[in-house]
Amino acid sequence: MAVIRDIAFQGAQMLLVLLLSPLLTGFVRKVKARLLSRRGPPVLQPYRDLIRLMRKEVVLAESASWLFRVVPYIVFAGTWVAASLVPTFRSGLLFSWSADLIALIALLGSARFFLALAGLDVGTSFGGIGSSREVMIASLAEPAMLMIVFTLALVAGSTQLSAMAAYMMSDEVGLRVSLGLALLALIMVALAENGRIPIDNPATHLELTMVHEAMVLEYSGRHLALIDLSSQLKLLFYISVIGCLFAPWGIAPPNGSAAEIAIGVASYVAKLAVGGVLLAVFETSIAKMRVFRVPAFLGAALMLGLLGTLLLFVSRSL
Amino acid sequence: MVVYALYGVGALLALAPIAVVLTTSPRAINVIYGTSLVVTLVLGVIGFKSLFELSTSTATLPLGLPWLGAHFRMDALASFFVIVVNLGGAAASLFALGYGQHERAPERVLPFYPAYLAGMNLVVLSDDAFSFLVSWEFMSLSSWALVVAHHWEHENLRAGYVYLLMASFGTLALLLGFGLLAGANGNYAFDAIRASHPSDAMAALVLILALIGAGSKAGVVPLHAWLPLAHPAAPSHVSALMSGVMTKVAVYGFVRITFDLLGAPEWWWSMLVLAVGGITAVMGVLYALMQHDLKRLLAYHTVENIGIIYIGLGLALAFKAHGMAVAAALALTAGLLHVFNHSVFKSLLFFGAGAVLNSTGERNMEHLGGLIHRMPQTAFVFLVGCVAISALPPLNGFVSEWLTFQAILLSPQLPSWGLKFLVPAVGALLALSAALAAACFVKAFGVSFLGRPRTPAAADARETDSNSLAAMICLAALCLVAGVLPGIFIDALAPVTNALVGMSMPHQTGLEWLTLVPIAESRSSYNGLLVFIFVTVSGSIAAFAIHRLASDKLRRGPAWDCGYPDPSPVTQYTASSFAQPIRRVYGTAVFRACEIGEMPAPGATVPARLTVELHDLIWDYVYAPIAAFVAAVADRLNVLQFLTIRRYLTLVFAALVLLLLVLAIWP
Numbered sequence: 005m006a007v008i009r010d011i012a013f014q015g016a017q018m019l020l021v022l023l024l025s026p027l028l029t030g031f032v033r034k035v036k037a038r039l040l041s042r043r044g045p046p047v048l049q050p051y052r053d054l055i056r057l058m059r060k061e062v063v064l065a066e067s068a069s070w071l072f073r074v075v076p077y078i079v080f081a082g083t084w085v086a087a088s089l090v091p092t093f094r095s096g097l098l099f100s101w102s103a104d105l106i107a108l109i110a111l112l113g114s115a116r117f118f119l120a121l122a123g124l125d126v127g128t129s130f131g132g133i134g135s136s137r138e139v140m141i142a143s144l145a146e147p148a149m150l151m152i153v154f155t156l157a158l159v160a161g162s163t164q165l166s167a168m169a170a171y172m173m174s175d176e177v178g179l180r181v182s183l184g185l186a187l188l189a190l191i192m193v194a195l196a197e198n199g200r201i202p203i204d205n206p207a208t209h210l211e212l213t214m215v216h217e218a219m220v221l222e223y224s225g226r227h228l229a230l231i232d233l234s235s236q237l238k239l240l241f242y243i244s245v246i247g248c249l250f251a252p253w254g255i256a257p258p259n260g261s262a263a264e265i266a267i268g269v270a271s272y273v274a275k276l277a278v279g280g281v282l283l284a285v286f287e288t289s290i291a292k293m294r295v296f297r298v299p300a301f302l303g304a305a306l307m308l309g310l311l312g313t314l315l316l317f318v319s320r321s322l
Numbered sequence: 323m324v325v326y327a328l329y330g331v332g333a334l335l336a337l338a339p340i341a342v343v344l345t346t347s348p349r350a351i352n353v354i355y356g357t358s359l360v361v362t363l364v365l366g367v368i369g370f371k372s373l374f375e376l377s378t379s380t381a382t383l384p385l386g387l388p389w390l391g392a393h394f395r396m397d398a399l400a401s402f403f404v405i406v407v408n409l410g411g412a413a414a415s416l417f418a419l420g421y422g423q424h425e426r427a428p429e430r431v432l433p434f435y436p437a438y439l440a441g442m443n444l445v446v447l448s449d450d451a452f453s454f455l456v457s458w459e460f461m462s463l464s465s466w467a468l469v470v471a472h473h474w475e476h477e478n479l480r481a482g483y484v485y486l487l488m489a490s491f492g493t494l495a496l497l498l499g500f501g502l503l504a505g506a507n508g509n510y511a512f513d514a515i516r517a518s519h520p521s522d523a524m525a526a527l528v529l530i531l532a533l534i535g536a537g538s539k540a541g542v543v544p545l546h547a548w549l550p551l552a553h554p555a556a557p558s559h560v561s562a563l564m565s566g567v568m569t570k571v572a573v574y575g576f577v578r579i580t581f582d583l584l585g586a587p588e589w590w591w592s593m594l595v596l597a598v599g600g601i602t603a604v605m606g607v608l609y610a611l612m613q614h615d616l617k618r619l620l621a622y623h624t625v626e627n628i629g630i631i632y633i634g635l636g637l638a639l640a641f642k643a644h645g646m647a648v649a650a651a652l653a654l655t656a657g658l659l660h661v662f663n664h665s666v667f668k669s670l671l672f673f674g675a676g677a678v679l680n681s682t683g684e685r686n687m688e689h690l691g692g693l694i695h696r697m698p699q700t701a702f703v704f705l706v707g708c709v710a711i712s713a714l715p716p717l718n719g720f721v722s723e724w725l726t727f728q729a730i731l732l733s734p735q736l737p738s739w740g741l742k743f744l745v746p747a748v749g750a751l752l753a754l755s756a757a758l759a760a761a762c763f764v765k766a767f768g769v770s771f772l773g774r775p776r777t778p779a780a781a782d783a784r785e786t787d788s789n790s791l792a793a794m795i796c797l798a799a800l801c802l803v804a805g806v807l808p809g810i811f812i813d814a815l816a817p818v819t820n821a822l823v824g825m826s827m828p829h830q831t832g833l834e835w836l837t838l839v840p841i842a843e844s845r846s847s848y849n850g851l852l853v854f855i856f857v858t859v860s861g862s863i864a865a866f867a868i869h870r871l872a873s874d875k876l877r878r879g880p881a882w883d884c885g886y887p888d889p890s891p892v893t894q895y896t897a898s899s900f901a902q903p904i905r906r907v908y909g910t911a912v913f914r915a916c917e918i919g920e921m922p923a924p925g926a927t928v929p930a931r932l933t934v935e936l937h938d939l940i941w942d943y944v945y946a947p948i949a950a951f952v953a954a955v956a957d958r959l960n961v962l963q964f965l966t967i968r969r970y971l972t973l974v975f976a977a978l979v980l981l982l983l984v985l986a987i988w989p
Contacts, residue, residue, distance in 0.1 A: 061875035067774050069694040081861030102849040106727055114714040120764045127773030128883040132895020139761035140903035147753035157731050163846040226868050299907045313746040317734050
């Protein structure tokens with residue numbers, strides 16, 4: 005019985021993240037539009053876009069190989085699995101132990117690896133420019149992320165997200181310098197990983213400034229739908245991770261009652277909404293930076309993460 | 323067991339002269355590589371049996387120094403490395419059954435190949451300093467002969483020369499190290515060395531000499547200079563052996579000396595090893611990113627992976643010195659697992675590069691492209707190797723790096739302050755090298771296998787032969803198995819860590835769902851099998867649902883490219899342009915990279931040029947001055963070659979008088 009319930013919750017989590025992620029993107033777009041005094045597209049527009057794209061035929065470049073057609077599914081599956089293993093509304097998910105935070109980051113790394121390969125597959129100059137910039141950004145963002153994971157893991161004594169969330173909810177944690185540094189660095193990395201302003205502009209179609217959009221330029225139809233859905237899932241993943249680690253309130257315990265679960269879902273949606281609003285406010289208040297300023301930005305994140313880790317090596321209480 | 327292993331080595335040694343006789347026969351290739359394949363497989367099975375039976379067997383042969391004899395021993399560590407050596411050897415022999423058919427000068431490769439395999443096995447089996455050093459030199463020289471097999475290319479001769487110098491230098495360091503280690507009454511058997519306890523200063527000196535001696539063979543920075551020259555110069559199956567296996571034999575030498583022969587370690591030794599490991603990992607991958615020769619890129623990645631292995635070993639030393647046996651077992655397991663993993667995927671990648679070289683005649687990635695259409699199977703297995711070496715789940719490279727990260731997370735408990743500051747920095751370097759490796763393999767695979775062919779040679783490439791493919795497929799399968807079921811491999815390492823640090827990681831294979839749990843489940847766990855199944859299943863569900871419910875229509879058309887597709891394949895991103903952002907970020911500091919653009923005056927008909935200058939600072943500031951110094955001294959001494967006989971006699975007489983004087987004054 006308990007197993008069936010656990011499986012049901014794991015399934016519910018998978019569906020929840022899948023269904024909420026386009027909504028989150030639509031919401032961010034809407035808030036951004038309102039901040040710019042535009043009316044903006046409806047919040048549900050991303051769903052419509054996805055459905056329309058899925059129904060369209062795929063126009064495949066003549067020089068594309070089988071890899072180009074497989075990559076959208078790999079990227080989608082990797083991101084979906086990663087997002088499904090983060091405790092969102094209830095901790096102690098059935099399979100949350102199958103990958104700790106390091107493995108989840110690496111799983112997203114695999115997805116990016118294949119996407120960057122797909123950018124090179126057709127043999128166009130835009131695909132190449134996107135891929136090469138994406139791997140440059142990743143080469144700094146991934147170590148920064150790992151340093152953040154180190155900091156958090158040293159505080160919580162675990163790299164398991166469930167255990168980390170449980171520790172963060174307990175009274176032991178208190179205010180720590182290292183956690184502050186980690187939060188700051190995590191936000192910087194999340195902005196870079198999701199291709200948001202100031203690193204990359206998800207809405208741009210100005211060729212020379214594109215990173216992510218240039219890489220997926222040759223995709224169309226259902227492939228493009230999956231790529232878009234994956235980036236929406238990735239945004240949701242990062243906001244969920246930040247929420248689960250730095251605002252773990254409301255997450256239902258593994259044996260929680262129906263009321264606790266309801267609170268968990270409600271607080272999760274509230275966290276996503278807050279994250280979305282903050283993201284929109286931040287994005288509208290800052291300009292995009294030049295590509296070669298990005299290393300300085302991410303280098304700062306890496307240093308913050310390293311500093312957090314060093315502090316914890318020096319003293320357990322910092 | 324060791325006796326059977328020696329029979330196997332004897333068979334390989336006997337094969338060498340047979341190869342000399344046979345070279346004129348057209349069947350020689352099949353006979354030599356086929357026999358090598360069988361013998362290495364048998365040796366591998368012997369290694370397995372010895373590792374799992376937990377038996378230590380010894381043998382003494384009446385060879386070598388008359389009062390010492392040649393001692394051989396097969397304990398857990400030796401058995402593990404026998405498996406690594408012969409697994410690589412078997413795969414290379416199988417690959418060579420196909421690849422070797424295209425060899426232009428088989429008479430220069432065939433006799434040395436089995437000798438080289440025998441040499442590597444002998445190093446691992448030796449149980450006294452004399453036979454160890456003799457086997458080590460035998461291994462170096464036979465591989466040198468293979469490096470210069472294609473001597474008609476000038477570059478290869480230079481590579482061979484540098485290799486020979488560095489190999490001699492490394493052996494000299496090891497020779498001095500073993501000299502200091504000698505047991506009571508100058509007994510060089512490892513048993514006697516283990517029983518004697520060198521003083522602290524002596525042990526530290528031996529450690530440094532071992533780091534230099536074994537490190538120069540393994541390719542740690544700054545002793546790596548020969549490696550990217552020599553490894554690519556050899557025929558590809560030998561490159562795979564040199565990169566995938568011989569560097570591991572060097573790691574074996576280091577582990578044997580530091581963990582076994584030297585006795586209890588000092589904590590600061592580990593700082594040395596960790597610093598070397600961290601720098602090697604990052605420098606190796608940065609060098610690799612700047613390369614556009616496929617085989618040289620792979621060789622530089624060997625440098626990187628050796629760095630990762632040394633980080634694991636350094637952590638194990640630190641934990642061992644502070645008596646934290648559980649953590650030491652974890653770190654050592656991580657390092658040794660990476661030894662195994664790297665030998666598998668690096669051999670695979672070199673085989674892939676060899677297959678490409680065979681079918682296109684090109685090692686330069688700028689002349690390749692689009693091979694995924696012409697060589698689909700090679701492309702697929704090469705891709706598996708790329709994912710594995712980039713430390714991405716669910717393949718095997720990730721498992722060993724994940725274990726290393728877990729070991730780093732245990733290190734705040736280390737009491738020494740030096741380590742407290744060094745270990746997080748090394749962790750950052752390790753993370754950086756993992757991310758850069760992924761970037762580098764996007765470049766390697768993307769530029770050579772994807773896109774459109776850049777030359778007619780790449781456009782006319784043909785799929786490689788079935789033997790080569792079989793070897794690559796076996797290794798690719800092993801990458802997946804070791805990635806999703808790492809517990810089996812970790813459990814197999816238990817006797818090795820038990821012997822070296824007195825503890826092993828908790829038993830893994832009995833755990834629920836075959837999960838990997840290094841310390842406790844509440845701390846960290848990883849299940850490659852489940853992750854692999856989840857990704858496969860959810861990807862398949864998505865594909866099925868979309869094709870069924872939405873659309874499965876597909877139309878081929880010209881590339882979009884923002885409306886300006888250019889039919890010429892030279893407009894694609896090249897390896898150099900792909901690496902340009904990374905070169906700008908890291909290269910300015912590390913390689914003093916600079917880009918010089920020459921824009922012709924308006925109206926001039928000369929093309930504009932962009933030149934990129936890279937400086938190998940280690941070569942410029944370490945090797946070049948030494949070479950210049952040696953050359954200058956040699957120039958001065960050159961006068962001595964052209965003296966008259968009277969002067970020579972005077973010189974000899976003066977030397978004699980000097981020596982007698984020294985003897986007279988010597989206390």
